[in-house]
Amino acid sequence: MFIQTEDTPNPASLKFLPGREVTGSAPPVDFPNQDAAEASPLAAALFAIEGVTSVFFGADYIVVSKADGLEWQLVKPAILTAIMEHFIAERPLMAAGFTGSDLGEAEVAEEDAEVVAIIKQILDTRVRPAVAQDGGDIVFHGYEDGIVSLHMRGACAGCPSATATLKQGVENLLKHYVPSVNEVRAVI
Numbered sequence: 001m002f003i004q005t006e007d008t009p010n011p012a013s014l015k016f017l018p019g020r021e022v023t024g025s026a027p028p029v030d031f032p033n034q035d036a037a038e039a040s041p042l043a044a045a046l047f048a049i050e051g052v053t054s055v056f057f058g059a060d061y062i063v064v065s066k067a068d069g070l071e072w073q074l075v076k077p078a079i080l081t082a083i084m085e086h087f088i089a090e091r092p093l094m095a096a097g098f099t100g101s102d103l104g105e106a107e108v109a110e111e112d113a114e115v116v117a118i119i120k121q122i123l124d125t126r127v128r129p130a131v132a133q134d135g136g137d138i139v140f141h142g143y144e145d146g147i148v149s150l151h152m153r154g155a156c157a158g159c160p161s162a163t164a165t166l167k168q169g170v171e172n173l174l175k176h177y178v179p180s181v182n183e184v185r186a187v188i
Contacts, residue, residue, distance in 0.1 A: 001084050005076070008135040010159035012053075013065040014072060015135035016079065018087055022057045028137045029094070030153040031055040039098045041091050045082040051075050056137070056154035057093065063135040063154045108143060116143050118178055123150075127170055131156055138170070146182035148174060162186070 006015040023029060029040070032054050037043035042062075043055045051070040056063040064079050066072065108116045120140050131138050136156030141149040150170065152162050159165075163186070171184035 001088060003080055003083055005080075006135070008063065008155035008159070009161050010065070010135075010155045012068060012158065013063050013135060013155035014076065014079075015155065016062045016064065016083055017060065018062065018083055020087065021060055022062055022093065023059055025059070028059070028132075028153065029057045030137070030157075031057075032153075032157070038095070040094050042083070042086045042093060045086060046079060049075060049078045049082065052079070054157065056135070056157075058132055058135070058137070058154065061135060065155070065158070112143055115178060115180055116140075119143060119148060119174060119181070122174060122177055123170075126173065131165070134159075141187045146180055148181055148184045149187045150184060151187045 002019060004017040004019070006017065008015050031037045031040065031043040031047070034047040037047045037055060040055075040057075043057075046052050046055045046062075046064055051067045052064055052075070053067050054065040062083060066075050123138060123140055127138055131152075134155055136152060136154035136159070138156065139151045139153060141151050143149070148171075150166065152159070152166070156162050156165065166184050166186055171181070174181040174184060
């Protein structure tokens with residue numbers, strides 16, 4: 001098994017491509033801490049590696065983030081080994097009974113339902129594919145009084161360029177297509 005790696009815009013995150021589906025057509029899964037990793041044998045194995053701070057599963061990739069000050073050359077071999085052993089042993093990606101762990105969406109006012117549908121469509125068709133290329137994901141959290149709340153995950157969480165992505169990229173795109181959007185804010 002050959003696992004490729006790609007740098008991401010976030011120097012603390014590295015994208016691992018195992019050459020097979022990870023979540024496949026299922027939604028991406030974020031493990032922002034070791035407690036959340038209990039839902040996945042692979043995420044738990046990755047968190048067992050000293051210095052791993054978060055894990056994110058995409059359709060055909062895994063993003064692992066490390067602690068600041070730790071060099072990739074020290075942690076990368078252990079990560080590659082854990083991923084390889086998991087897939088070779090054909091272990092399940094998620095523990096039995098896993099139902100998902102995404103942030104819940106805030107309630108949307110009935111009069112905003114059409115605007116929210118347009119925002120979600122733009123995010124799904126134009127933003128998420130671009131963000132996934134960098135090893136991340138963006139999730140709609142809410143819309144109220146012209147303010148769109150979004151949550152960045154994977155390599156995008158904590159990325160130095162995440163604010164620019166939200167403000168100059170996503171906010172401008174949404175304002176262009178949805179005139180009632182005034183601002184985009186990150187949900188942490």
